[in-house]
Amino acid sequence: xxxxxxxxxxxxxxxxxxxxxxxxxxxxxxxxxxxxxxxxxxxxxxxxxxxxxxxxxxxxxxxxxxxxxxxxxxxxxxxxxxxxxxxxxxxxxxxxxxxxxxxxxxxxxxxxxxxxxxxxxxxxxxxxxxxxxxxxxxxxxxxxxxxxxxxxxxxxxxxxxxxxxxxxxxxxxxxxxxxxxxxxxxxxxxxxxxxxxxxxxxxxxxxxxxxxxxxxxxxxxxxxxxxxxxxxxxxxxxxxx
Amino acid sequence: xxxxxxxxxxxxxxxxxxxxxxxxxxxxxxxxxxxxxxxxxxxxxxxxxxxxxxxxxxxxxxxxxxxxxxxxxxxxxxxxxxxxxxxxxxxxxxxxxxxxxxxxxxxxxxxxxxxxxxxxxxxxxxxxxxxxxxxxxxxxxxxxxxxxxxxxxxxxxxxxxxxxxxxxxxxxxxxxxxxxxxxxxxxxxxxxxxxxxxxxxxxxxxxxxxxxxxxxxx
Numbered sequence: 001x002x003x004x005x006x007x008x009x010x011x012x013x014x015x016x017x018x019x020x021x022x023x024x025x026x027x028x029x030x031x032x033x034x035x036x037x038x039x040x041x042x043x044x045x046x047x048x049x050x051x052x053x054x055x056x057x058x059x060x061x062x063x064x065x066x067x068x069x070x071x072x073x074x075x076x077x078x079x080x081x082x083x084x085x086x087x088x089x090x091x092x093x094x095x096x097x098x099x100x101x102x103x104x105x106x107x108x109x110x111x112x113x114x115x116x117x118x119x120x121x122x123x124x125x126x127x128x129x130x131x132x133x134x135x136x137x138x139x140x141x142x143x144x145x146x147x148x149x150x151x152x153x154x155x156x157x158x159x160x161x162x163x164x165x166x167x168x169x170x171x172x173x174x175x176x177x178x179x180x181x182x183x184x185x186x187x188x189x190x191x192x193x194x195x196x197x198x199x200x201x202x203x204x205x206x207x208x209x210x211x212x213x214x215x216x217x218x219x220x221x222x223x224x225x226x227x228x229x230x231x232x233x234x235x236x237x238x239x240x241x
Numbered sequence: 242x243x244x245x246x247x248x249x250x251x252x253x254x255x256x257x258x259x260x261x262x263x264x265x266x267x268x269x270x271x272x273x274x275x276x277x278x279x280x281x282x283x284x285x286x287x288x289x290x291x292x293x294x295x296x297x298x299x300x301x302x303x304x305x306x307x308x309x310x311x312x313x314x315x316x317x318x319x320x321x322x323x324x325x326x327x328x329x330x331x332x333x334x335x336x337x338x339x340x341x342x343x344x345x346x347x348x349x350x351x352x353x354x355x356x357x358x359x360x361x362x363x364x365x366x367x368x369x370x371x372x373x374x375x376x377x378x379x380x381x382x383x384x385x386x387x388x389x390x391x392x393x394x395x396x397x398x399x400x401x402x403x404x405x406x407x408x409x410x411x412x413x414x415x416x417x418x419x420x421x422x423x424x425x426x427x428x429x430x431x432x433x434x435x436x437x438x439x440x441x442x443x444x445x446x447x448x449x450x451x452x453x454x455x456x457x458x459x
Contacts, residue, residue, distance in 0.1 A: 173410040
C-alpha cells in the first residue's frame with residue numbers, strides 16, 4: 001500500500017468519491033460553526049466588531065499560500081513521476097487558490113478601512129499577496145492557453161517552480177522596499193505568541209474548515225478534470241473510428 | 242556559441258529596428274511622463290528613478306517575443322535543439338544577444354533620459370550600475386517567458402503576464418539603488434542584492450527555459 005496507488009485515475013476516482021461526502025460535511029460543519037462562533041465572540045476593546053473579519057481573513061490568507069505550496073508539490077510530482085492525476089490536481093487547485101487570495105485581499109481592505117483609515121496600503125504583506133495573485137493569474141492563463149494537455153502540464157509545472165522562487169524572493173524584497181503597517185503574526189508556534197482564547201478557538205475551527213473546504217473543492221474539481229479528460233479521449237476514439 | 246551569437250546579432254541589426262526601436266520606445270515613454278505628471282522638477286525628480294527603470298523594463302518586454310518566435314517559425318529552432326550545443330547554452334546565448342541589442346542601448350541612452358527627467362547628476366553612476374547589473378536578468382527571465390509561450394498563437398499578452406511578476410525583485414532593488422545614490426546613501430546593499438539576483442538568474446533560469454523549449458518543440 002503506497003500513496004502512488006492513487007496516481008491511478010480509476011483508484012483515485014473510487015477513493016475520492018467515497019471520501020468526498022465526509023470531507024464536504026466536515027468542511028461545512030467546521031466553517032459554519034467556526035464562523036457563527038466567531039460572529040458571537042465579544043467585541044475587541046480597540047478594534048470593536050471589525051475584529052470578527054479575522055475569522056475569514058486569516059484562514060483565507062493561510063490557504064492562499066498553502067494552495068500554492070500544494071501546487072508546487074503536485075507540479076514536482078508531475079515533472080518527476082509523470083502522474084496525470086497530480087498535474088490535474090495542480091490545475092484544479094489554482095483557481096481555488098486565486099479566489100482565496102482575493103478573499104484575503106478584500107477582507108483585509110474591508111478591515112483596513114476603519115482601522116488604518118485606508119482601503120489599500122503598499123505594505124509588504126499586502127503587496128506580496130498582490131504579487132501572489134499575479135502569479136496565480138499567470139498560471140491559470142497559461143493552462144488555458146496551451147491546447148495539448150501534456151505540454152500544458154509541463155509548461156505550467158516549470159512556471160510554478162520558477163514562480164515559487166520569485167514569489168518567495170518578492171516576499172522578502174518588498175520588506176526591503178517599504179516598512180509595513182500590517183501587524184505581525186497573531187498566532188505563532190515558535191514564539192508562543194497568542195491571541196486571547198476567546199478568539200483563538202473559533203479561529204482554529206475556521207482554519208480547519210477552510211482546509212477541508214479546499215480539500216473538498218480540490219477533489220470535486222480534480223474529478224471533473226479527470227472526467228473531462230476521459231470525455232476527450234472518448235471523443236478522439238470516436239473520431240478515429 | 243559565438244557563431245550563434247554573431248548570427249543573432251547580425252540578424253537583429255540587418256532586420257532593422259533591433260537597436261533602434263527599444264530606445265525609441267524608451268525615449269517616448271520618458272517624454273510622455275512630464276505631460277502626465279507636470280514639468281516641474283519637484284514633480285519629476287522623485288519619480289525619475291522609477292520611470293527610468295520602468296521604461297527600460299517595458300522596452301525590454303517589447304522585443305521579448307522575437308527571441309524565439311522567428312526561429313520557431315522558420316524551423317531553425319529545431320536545428321538548434323538537435324545541434325551538439327546544449328539547448329541551455331543556446332538559450333543563454335539568445336538571451337545575451339537580446340541583452341546586447343536592447344539592454345545595452347538602453348543603458349547608453351539612460352543618462353541622457355535621466356537628465357530629461359531632472360535626475361540629479363549624483364545619481365547617474367548608480368543609474369548606470371543598476372541598469373548594467375539588472376538588465377541581463379530581465380533578458381534572461383524574458384527568454385524564459387518567450388520559451389514558455391513560443392508555440393502559442395496569442396502568446397504576446399500572456400508573455401507579459403508571465404514575465405512581469407518575475408521582474409519585481411529586480412525592479413525593487415534597481416530603483417532602490419538609484420534612490421539611495423540620489424540621496425547620497427549607501428548603495429552597497431541593493432547593489433549586492435541586484436548582483437545576487439542576476440547571478441542566480443543567469444545560472445539557473447537557462448535550465449528552466451530549455452526545459453520549456455523542449456516541451457514546445459516536442
